[in-house]
Amino acid sequence: MSSSRKNPESLRSHRWYGPDDLRSFGHRSRTKQMGLHRDEFVGKPVIGIINTWNEMNTCHTHFPQRVQDVKRGVLSAGGFPVELPAMSLGEQLMKPTAMMYRNFLAMEVEELLRSYPIDGAVLMGGCDKTTPGVLLGTISMNLPCIYVPGGAMLRGHWRGETLGSGTDAWKYWDERRSGKLDTKSWFEIEDGIARSPGTCMTMGTAATMMSMADALGMSLPGASSIPAVDSNHNRMASLSGRRAVDLVWQDIKPTDILTEQAFENAIKVQMAIGGSTNAIIHLTALARRAGVPLDLEIFDRISQGIPLLANIKPSGKYVMEDFYYAGGLTALMKRLEESLNLETVTINGKTLHDNLEGAEVFNEDVIRPLENPVSTAGGTAVLRGSLAPDGAVIKPTAAEKRLWKHRGSAVVFKDIRDLKARVDSEDLKVTADSVLVLQNAGPVGGPGMPEWGQLPIPKKLLNQGVRDVIRISDARMSGTSYGACVLHVSPEAALGGPLGLVKDGDEIELDVEKRRLDLLVSQSELDTRRRRWEPPESKASRGYAKLYADHVTQAHEGCDFDFLQGTPGETPEPEIF
Numbered sequence: 001m002s003s004s005r006k007n008p009e010s011l012r013s014h015r016w017y018g019p020d021d022l023r024s025f026g027h028r029s030r031t032k033q034m035g036l037h038r039d040e041f042v043g044k045p046v047i048g049i050i051n052t053w054n055e056m057n058t059c060h061t062h063f064p065q066r067v068q069d070v071k072r073g074v075l076s077a078g079g080f081p082v083e084l085p086a087m088s089l090g091e092q093l094m095k096p097t098a099m100m101y102r103n104f105l106a107m108e109v110e111e112l113l114r115s116y117p118i119d120g121a122v123l124m125g126g127c128d129k130t131t132p133g134v135l136l137g138t139i140s141m142n143l144p145c146i147y148v149p150g151g152a153m154l155r156g157h158w159r160g161e162t163l164g165s166g167t168d169a170w171k172y173w174d175e176r177r178s179g180k181l182d183t184k185s186w187f188e189i190e191d192g193i194a195r196s197p198g199t200c201m202t203m204g205t206a207a208t209m210m211s212m213a214d215a216l217g218m219s220l221p222g223a224s225s226i227p228a229v230d231s232n233h234n235r236m237a238s239l240s241g242r243r244a245v246d247l248v249w250q251d252i253k254p255t256d257i258l259t260e261q262a263f264e265n266a267i268k269v270q271m272a273i274g275g276s277t278n279a280i281i282h283l284t285a286l287a288r289r290a291g292v293p294l295d296l297e298i299f300d301r302i303s304q305g306i307p308l309l310a311n312i313k314p315s316g317k318y319v320m321e322d323f324y325y326a327g328g329l330t331a332l333m334k335r336l337e338e339s340l341n342l343e344t345v346t347i348n349g350k351t352l353h354d355n356l357e358g359a360e361v362f363n364e365d366v367i368r369p370l371e372n373p374v375s376t377a378g379g380t381a382v383l384r385g386s387l388a389p390d391g392a393v394i395k396p397t398a399a400e401k402r403l404w405k406h407r408g409s410a411v412v413f414k415d416i417r418d419l420k421a422r423v424d425s426e427d428l429k430v431t432a433d434s435v436l437v438l439q440n441a442g443p444v445g446g447p448g449m450p451e452w453g454q455l456p457i458p459k460k461l462l463n464q465g466v467r468d469v470i471r472i473s474d475a476r477m478s479g480t481s482y483g484a485c486v487l488h489v490s491p492e493a494a495l496g497g498p499l500g501l502v503k504d505g506d507e508i509e510l511d512v513e514k515r516r517l518d519l520l521v522s523q524s525e526l527d528t529r530r531r532r533w534e535p536p537e538s539k540a541s542r543g544y545a546k547l548y549a550d551h552v553t554q555a556h557e558g559c560d561f562d563f564l565q566g567t568p569g570e571t572p573e574p575e576i577f
Contacts, residue, residue: 005249005250005251006248006249006250006251008043008044011043011044011045011046011119011248012046012117012118012119012143013041013045013046013117013118013119014043015117015573015576016117016576017031017041017042017043017117018042018043023576023577027117028042040080041080044078044079044080045078045079045080045119045120045244045245045248045249046079046080046082046117046118046119046120047074047079047080047081047082047118047119047120047121047122047241047244047245047248048082048084048112048113048116048118048120048121048122049067049070049071049074049081049082049083049084049121049122049124049241050084050086050109050112050121050122050123050124050134050138051063051067051083051084051085051086051124052086052087052088052089052105052124052125052127052130052133052134053067053085053088053124054085054088054090056088056090056093056094057088057089057090057093057127058090058092058093058194059090059091059092059126059127059150059153059197059198059199059200059206060088060090060124060126060127060130060150060197061197062150062197062198062228062229062233063124063150065234066124066148066150066233066234066237067083067124069234069235069237069238069241070122070124070148070237070238070240070241070244071083071241072238072241073237073238073239073240073241073242073243073244074122074241074242074244074245075241076238076241076242077241077242077243077244077245077246078245079120079241079244079245079248081122081241082116082118084112084116084118086105086108086109086112086134087101087104087105087108088127088130089101089102089105089127089128089129089130089133090127091127091128091129091205091206096446096447096448096450097446097448097449097450097451098127098128098129099129099448099449099450099451099476099559100446100447100448100449100545100548101129101133101448101544102129102132102133102136102282102559103133103136103548103552103559103560103561103564104133104544105129105130105133105134105136105137106132106133106134106136106137106140106564107137107561107564108137109123109133109134109136109137109138109141110136110137110138110140110141110571111137112137113137113138113141113143114141114571114573114574115574118143119143119144119248120143120144120145120244120245120247120248121138121143121144121145121146121244122145122146122148122240122241122244123135123138123145123146123147123148124148124150125147125148125149125150125209125210126149126150126151126198126199126206126210126228127150127199127206128199128204128205128206128209128278128479129205129282130150131147131149131206131209131210131212131213131282132209132282132285132286134147135147135213135218135254135286136285136286136289136560136564138254139254139255139258139286139289139290139568140289140564140566140568140569140571141568141569141571142253142254142255142568142569143253144244144247144248144250144251144252144253145218145244145247145254146218146219146220146240146243146244146247146347147213147218147219147223147240147347148219148223148236148237148240149210149213149214149219149223149224149226150198150199150206150210150228151198151199151210151224151226151227151228151229151230151233152198152199152200152201152206152207152210152227152228152319152320152321153165153194153195153196153197153198153199153200153201153227153228153229154195154196154198154201154227154229154321155195155201155319155321155322156168156192156193156194156195156201156319157192157195158188158189158192158193159188162318162319163189163192163193164193164200164201164202164313164314164319164480165193165194165199165200165201165202165204165480166200166202166204166314166478166479166480166481167202167313167314167480167481167482168189168193168313169189169193169480170454170480170481170482172185172186172189174456174457174462174467177424177456177459177462178459178462178463196227196228196229197228197229198227198228198229199228200479200480201227201319201320201321202312202313202314202319202320202479202480203273203274203275203276203310203312203313203314203315203316203320203479203480204276204314204478204479204480205276205278205279205478205479205480206479207224207312207320207479208270208273208275208276208278208279208479209276209278209279209282210223210224211224211225211269211270211273211275211329212266212269212270212275212279212282212283214329215262215265215266215269215270215329215333216257216258216262216263216265216266216286217257217258217262217344217345217346217347217352218254218257218258218346218347219240219347220236220239220240220243220347220348221330221346221348221355222328222329222330223236223240224328224329225320225323225324225328225329225330226324226328227320227321227324230324243347243348246349247347250349252347252349253568253569254290254568255290255291255568255569256345257344257345257346257347258286258287258290258292259292259344260292260293261341261343261344262341262344263283263286263287263292263294264298264302264341265333265340265341265344265352266283267283267298267299267302268302268306268336268339268340269329269332269333269336270283270379270380271302271303271306271307271308271378271379271380272306272307272308272309272310272332272335272336272379273308273309273310273312273329273332273379274308274310274312274314274315274316274374274379274395274397274398275379275380275479276478276479277380277393277394277395277476277477277479277487277488278476278479279479280296280299280380280393280488281476281488281555281558281559282558284556284557284558285558285559285560286558287558288557288558288560288565289560289564289565289568290568291567291568295556296382296391296393296556297382299380299382299393300378300380300381300382300515302378303378303379303380303381303382304378305339305378306336306339306378306379307370307373307374307375307376307377307378308368308373308374308375308376308377308378308379308397309332309335309336309367309368309369309370309373309374310323310332310366310367310368310374311365311366311367311368311374312366313480314398314479314480314481314482315374315375315379315395315397315398315482316374318365318366322363322366323366323367325362325363325366326361326362326363326366326367327359327360327361327362327363327367330355330356330359331359331360331361331362331367332361332367333352333356333359334356334359334360334361335361335367335369335370337356340352342356374397375396375397377396377397378396379395379397380393380394380395380396381393381394381395381396381512381515382515383486383510383512383515383516383517384515384516384517385516385517385518385519386498386518386519387472387489387498387499387502387508387517387518387519388486388489388490388498388499388517389490389491389497389498390490390491390497390554390556391488391490391555391556392472392486392487392488392489392490392517393486393487393488394484394485394486394487394510394512395482395485396512398481398482398483398485399468399482399483399484399485400467400468400483400484403468403469403470403484403510404484404510404511404512404513405510405511405512405513406433406435406470406484406509406510407507407508407509407510407520408433408434408435408470408507408508409433409434409435409504409505409506409507409508410434410435410436410437410502410503410504410505410506410507410508411428411429411430411434411435411436411437411504412437412439412502412503412504412506413436413437413438413439413455414439414440414536415438415439415440415441415445415536416438416441416450416452419438419452419455419456423455423456423458423459424456424458424459424460426460428458428460429504430458430460430461431461432461432464432466432469433469434469434470435469435470435471435472435508435510436455436458436469436470436471436472437471437472437473437499437502437508438452438453438455438471438472438473438474438475439473439474439493439494439499439500439502440474440492440493440494440500440536441453441473441474441475441492441493442474442475442489442490442492442493442494442495442554442555443492443548443549443552443553443554443555443559444492444494444495444538444549444552445474445492445493445494445495445536446475446539447539447540447545447548447549447552448548449474449475449476449488449555449559450475450476451475451476451477451478451481452473452475452476452477453471453473453475453476453477453481453485453487454471454477454478454481454482454483454485455471455473455485457469468483468484469483469484470484470486470508470510471483471484471485471486472485472486472489472499472508472517473485473486473487473489473499474488474489474490474492474493474494474497474499474555475487475488476488484510486510486517488555488556489517489555490554490555490556491554492554492555493536494535494536495535495554496530496533496535498519498526500533501519501521501526501529501530501533502519503529506519506520506521507519507520507521508520547561548561551563
C-alpha cells in the first residue's frame with residue numbers, strides 16, 4: 001500500500017486536463033460545455049460513479065437518489081463526481097440469466113474507467129451479479145475504488161407471517177401446485193413479498209455478495225447490512241463518496257485490499273452466514289482477477305471449521321432487516337474474531353481488528369453464538385467423484401438431513417425444455433428415492449449457467465407429501481432457494497462431462513459427509529457412451545452469446561472469460577493525442 005500522498009500533477013486525469021496543448025484545450029472546453037468552471041474539475045480527483053441502474057432492475061430503484069448522496073460526499077471532500085451508467089443486471093427480468101452478462105458488465109466497467117479521465121471509482125451494485133461484475137472490472141483496471149452495496153428491501157408480510165424473497169415463493173408455489181393454496185392467497189403473497197426498493201431480503205446471492213464485498217474490505221464496514229430505504233443508507237453512500245476521494249490521494253488500490261488473507265476471511269463469513277452457493281463462483285473469479293490462488297478445496301476446508309451463525313432464510317427463519325437490527329455483518333464477524341485474519345487492511349484504511357472493535361450482537365437468535373449455532377455443518381460442501389471430477393457443490397443446511405447420504409435411480413431431463421414438458425406428467429417414472437438430473441444447463445449449455453438447479457418436485461410426489469428429493473445439475477440455483485440440490489457439476493454436460501452421459505435408471509450415490517458424488521456405472525459402459533455422445537446444438541450463434549460460449553471457463557474456474565485473466569493493472573493506458 002502506498003504511503004505517499006499524490007499531488008494534482010500525478011492524478012491520472014491530469015493527462016487529459018493538465019497539459020497546455022490543443023488536445024487538453026479540447027478536453028477542458030468540452031467539460032466547461034456542461035456549465036462547469038475550470039477549478040471544479042482541473043487538479044481534483046475525478047471520481048467515476050458506476051451506476052448499475054435502469055428501470056428493469058427492480059432492486060436498484062433507489063439508485064438515482066443514492067447517486068446524489070455519493071456526489072454530495074465526493075464534492076464535500078474536494079473531488080469531481082461524474083456518473084457513468086453501466087449495464088444493469090436485473091436478476092428478475094433478464095433472460096436467460098443475468099449470470100451470462102456478469103462478464104459483459106465487468107468488461108464495460110474496465111473500459112469505462114480506462115477510456116475516460118477517471119482517478120477513482122464508486123461502484124454501485126447489489127442485485128446478484130452486479131456486485132461481482134463491477135468488482136471484476138475495477139480489479140482489472142486496479143484504480144482506487146469503493147463499493148456501495150444497494151441494501152436489502154424490507155421484510156415481506158402476509159397474514160401475520162414474515163415473507164422472504166424467493167424462499168417463500170418456492171414454498172408456496174409448491175403448495176399451489178399441489179392444490180393446497182387458493183388463488184386469492186397466492187395473489188396476496190404476490191402483493192406482500194416485495195415491499196420496497198432493495199435486493200432480496202433473504203440470504204440469497206445479492207445479500208451474500210454484498211456481504212462478501214464487505215468482508216473483503218471493499219466497502220465501509222457494515223455497509224452491506226443496511227436496508228436500502230433506511231436513512232443510514234443515504235449517509236453510508238455519502239461517506240463512501242468522501243472516502244473515494246481520499247483513496248485517490250492515498251493511492252490505495254483493490255490489490256492493496258484483496259489479499260489471500262482477505263479472501264479467506266470472506267469465505268469464513270460466507271459459511272457463517274449460510275451464503276449462496278453462487279458466491280463460490282464469484283469469489284473464485286474475483287480472486288483470479290486479483291492474482292490470488294483459489295480453488296474449491298479451500299472453500300470445503302474452511303466450511304468444515306465454521307458453523308452457521310446467521311439464522312436467516314433459506315437456512316434459518318429471519319431476514320436481512322432482522323440481521324441489521326441484530327448488529328449486522330460486523331457483529332457476526334466479531335463472533336468469528338478468533339478465526340479471522342485481523343491484520344488485513346480494509347478500504348477505510350483501518351485493519352479488520354480496528355473495525356470490529358466494540359461490535360455487539362443485539363439478538364442472539366438472529367446471530368447465534370458459537371456454542372449455539374443454527375447448524376454445526378458448514379454452509380457449503382464441495383463434492384467430487386465419478387459424476388463430478390472437477391467438483392460440484394451443495395448447501396447442506398438448506399437440504400433435509402435425511403438426504404445427506406442417499407442412493408437412488410436417475411430420472412434424466414436432457415435440457416430445461418424437457419424438464420418443463422415432463423416433470424408434472426403422471427406418466428413420469430419417479431419416486432421419493434429418485435435422483436432428478438438436469439443436463440445441458442451449464443456455462444456453455446445454458447448458455448450462461450442459469451438458475452435452473454432447484455428442479456421442481458414432480459407434482460406426483462408433491463401430492464404424496466414429498467417436499468425434497470436429490471436434484472443434480474450443471475446449473476446454479478438462486479441463493480434464496482433451498483433443497484437437496486447438487487449444483488455446478490463440472491465439467492458440464494454440454495462439453496461431454498459425465499453428467500451428459502447419465503441415463504434413466506443409472507444409480508447415483510451422494511454422501512455429503514464424505515464429500516462424494518458418484519455415478520455407479522462401469523468405466524467400460526461410460527467409455528462406450530462417450531464414443532456415441534454428440535454435443536447438443538449450440539444456442540449461441542452470434543454476438544455476445546457466442547463470445548460467451550466460446551470463451552467462458554467452467555464453474556470451478558469462476559466462469560470468467562479466458563482472455564480476461566491477467567495481472568491487475570496491466571490494461572494499457574489509452575494514448576492521448
